[in-house]
Amino acid sequence: MTHPEESVSEPVISLRGVRADLGSRPVLRGIDLTVNHGEVVALLGANGSGKSTAVRSIIGQVPLAAGEIRLFGTDRKAFRDWARVGYVPQRTTAAGGVPATVTEVVSSGRLSRARFGVLRKSDREAVRRALELVGMADRAKDSVDALSGGQHQRVLIARALAAEPELLIMDEPMAGVDLASQEVLAHTLEEQVAAGTTVLLVLHELGPLEPLIDRAVVLRDGCVLHDGPPPKAVGQHALPGHDHVHPHEPIHTGLLS
Numbered sequence: 001m002t003h004p005e006e007s008v009s010e011p012v013i014s015l016r017g018v019r020a021d022l023g024s025r026p027v028l029r030g031i032d033l034t035v036n037h038g039e040v041v042a043l044l045g046a047n048g049s050g051k052s053t054a055v056r057s058i059i060g061q062v063p064l065a066a067g068e069i070r071l072f073g074t075d076r077k078a079f080r081d082w083a084r085v086g087y088v089p090q091r092t093t094a095a096g097g098v099p100a101t102v103t104e105v106v107s108s109g110r111l112s113r114a115r116f117g118v119l120r121k122s123d124r125e126a127v128r129r130a131l132e133l134v135g136m137a138d139r140a141k142d143s144v145d146a147l148s149g150g151q152h153q154r155v156l157i158a159r160a161l162a163a164e165p166e167l168l169i170m171d172e173p174m175a176g177v178d179l180a181s182q183e184v185l186a187h188t189l190e191e192q193v194a195a196g197t198t199v200l201l202v203l204h205e206l207g208p209l210e211p212l213i214d215r216a217v218v219l220r221d222g223c224v225l226h227d228g229p230p231p232k233a234v235g236q237h238a239l240p241g242h243d244h245v246h247p248h249e250p251i252h253t254g255l256l257s
């Protein structure tokens, strides 16, 4: 669903010289990052390297100290078409407080597409499709408080998918997610990618998503350390028992530490 005035050669996300401070601390120290149409890019790096801050700067939650961000070719400050962007924040363990059903949470993700904020039949169908995609259609009427961590994460992803976004940004979608939900999420993402969705993912390790990743951008201390093919070893070698050394692979020289 590319807009007619746009060319697919225009990056979907472009960061140039992005700097951001949190408190008095420089957290992003001159980031360049490009995500092209249909690409799946993983943002990797150690804790505190700035991954979440980078994605939060893209969606406008962190002010820039310097640099430029463009979304679909438009300066982020002038960008208004947020229905084209699905965002799944880093999951918190804090209980939501306000009781809501699975359908209510996922429907909230459709509001950006609903005319006058009223969900029509086609919107309710999109909500239902999103729930089916993440295998949660049978829990539609349940309270989100009754869900496991992995199921909760599936609901948050369904909320992002309900708007049928062209760009999906997810912050650690697999963190704290049980194996069964991880497999469902990997399959969901595979279908989105096959349908042409552009994806930027913050990950700790590639894990089950590895086959989907086109490119990895590794951050260290708020700078880009690596931008290129995904470091193959991250998934397997993060597992216990994989302590042998492959000197030809940059990952073992501390790329992610």
Ligand SMILES: Nc1ncnc2c1ncn2[C@@H]1O[C@H](COP(=O)(O)OP(=O)(O)OP(=O)(O)O)[C@@H](O)[C@H]1O
Residues within 6 Å of the ligand: 022, 023, 025, 027, 045, 046, 047, 048, 049, 050, 051, 052, 053, 054
């Ligand atoms: N609101 C804030 N005020 C001050 N410093 C912050 C704030 N939020 C994050 N930071 C600091 O900014 C740095 C980058 O944080 P960020 O969450 O972007 O890293 P990350 O790479 O996503 O790490 P993690 O994998 O732990 O989520 C960290 O050192 C963090 O402590």
